[in-house]
Amino acid sequence: MTAPTLAVGVIGGGRHGAALADHQAPLPDVRIARWAASPGGADVPFVREFAARIQVPFSREWEAVARDPELRAILVLGEAGSATAAAEAALGAGKAVFCAIPAATRMEEMNRLTGAASGGRGVFLAGGTVRLSPGGRAALALIGTDGFGPVHSVFASMRLPIAGNGDRLTSAQRPVLDDAGWDLLDFVAAAVPAQASRVHAHLDALFGSGAMDTAVSIIRFENDVIATIDVARCLPASFGASADGDVEVEVIGGREAVRIEPGATAVRVHAAGTAVRPWIDAPVISMLSELAAAATGGTPAGDRVAEVRRAVELMEAIRAASARPGART
């Protein structure tokens, strides 16, 4: 007798959705049952295509999917800025929810999410692609060991194409902090379990799109760790980076140090042509796996609500710091 498959609903598309749509059956005991566009509907064309690719029903009604009684788990992907409403609705309906994009970018959103997570029967999970990449996981495991020594510093950088992510994302006009910045802050929040004591930041529009395409910040934490976080949509088309970003992260400890470049883990497939499976492929499968475990009674790793709250606090602090004299031209 085989275990029943878990029916999962997906809300949103984006780069994560593109990676997910490459898999007809990403996990043996998980079935993608419905796929809805993000609240706001900006990603309708892409999500429709993704759903068709894996032959699941597409819906414009994200709330209906979030509350669908057939679904026990909801994976929230898609456009940054749309996640809070989707996650809130699904948590309220008692679902296990994994949020791959910023579950909240403001404390007001975070408080709504916290209320939904604590008031219902749902389980809330979240995590960005850097943290969930094989390198990110290994790094976080390593720095938790005695042999690593005290963490001195964290450096995290992400470079994205100036033009945004082609036909998959609608986020080129969003502040890069609220989008890709989340992936790095999520990793930093997991790597440094402390509050920020001093933050300096530049949020700027440097590359001609008019959007806040650059976010460079230095954070000193109460435990004396210093993090430098540098994210920008600054790559010219000729650079050849994937739309998933060119990422590097270093964590330097008292006795050991670790450097990860998630992009280096991309799978290059040589067939009739040459294709590169996006480096976020593995993190997206990890999200689905964690979601399935939580939905079937497994214990979520760590207090994700608290970690997301800390990442949102860092975002707020960065915004505040960027308004101080000297931060802007």
Place this chain on the structure above:
Amino acid sequence: MTTPVKAGLIGCGSIARSAHLPALRTLRDRVTLVAAADLNVDAARAAAGPWGAEAYTDGREVVARPDVEIVVIATPEAAHREWTEAAAAAGKHVFCEKPMASSLDDADAMIAACRGAGVQLMIGHSRRFTRRYMEIWRAIDRGEIGAVRLVRENERRPGARAGAPGYYTGAHWTGDPAVSVGAALTNGIHEADLLRWFVGSEPVAVFAEQKITVEGNRGVPDFVTWTVRFANGALGSSEISNCLPPGYPAFHQFEAYGLRGAIRARDHELVSLTWFREGAAEYPESTHILLHNQTAYVREHAAFLDAVRGGRPLPMSPEEARAALRLALAAVESAQAGRVVLLADESSRAVRA
């Protein structure tokens, strides 16, 4: 054939041994060492011996020699002003290791002394003479990436190894709080100079954090990270770490993003051999390549000799070195005060003559 320029060396420590003396050796048809001084007489003798030069324990004896035409100063930066003023007063041209000084007052005095004496003063910002940075500057100067908007250079160096007097330990002058300001000057002066050079604008705001990470450090910040806002709106940033464990690749990692393109250069990608051992990967040559970029030192000394003997302009004025120092010192001030340091426009300010 012209007679080689006669040089005196003050300070015979690690940078003299690893960089300046080998560079002078390469240029021996154009320059010859006739005198070397160091408080450590053995170091002075080791420097002087191969040249048949005189060894001294007091730099004043080098400066006083009538045959010395140029003085190469390779002491810690706290002593740069003293020896520059002494050399200039004696009519000697001065080549001085970076950073120019440990204060702007000292830098101004050095410029004034050399200008007043009519002698050349060049500060050894060796990275400007490194092939890759020369190529990067030419590409930017040709407009190949458009206006530069975002620049980053990170630097990683391994910590002390057993039996070696590593940077920022008590066994090395960089770790002596009496003479060393820390990573913002010792390493960061390179980044300060490169950011200015590539952005092509003056800094207007600096924020920095620094800390101590090297085991055995006696109180000199060995880690620094900073962001710089330039007058043209561009952003620059650097992070320097000196405590990496053995086996971690040493590198200078540079990236510049412009409105029409990008340039990236990573030293650790030039290291072809990665040695995977149980539990670790090692990059056997990375430190060697990074710290012994001999051709850069040869180029900077050759350029100085061209100015002294050939009447060519210096490739980098002392005012440029002072500007880099100003940026690095602002970073130190920011880190100490925990706030942004705003830099006033100095474009109309004449350096004391």
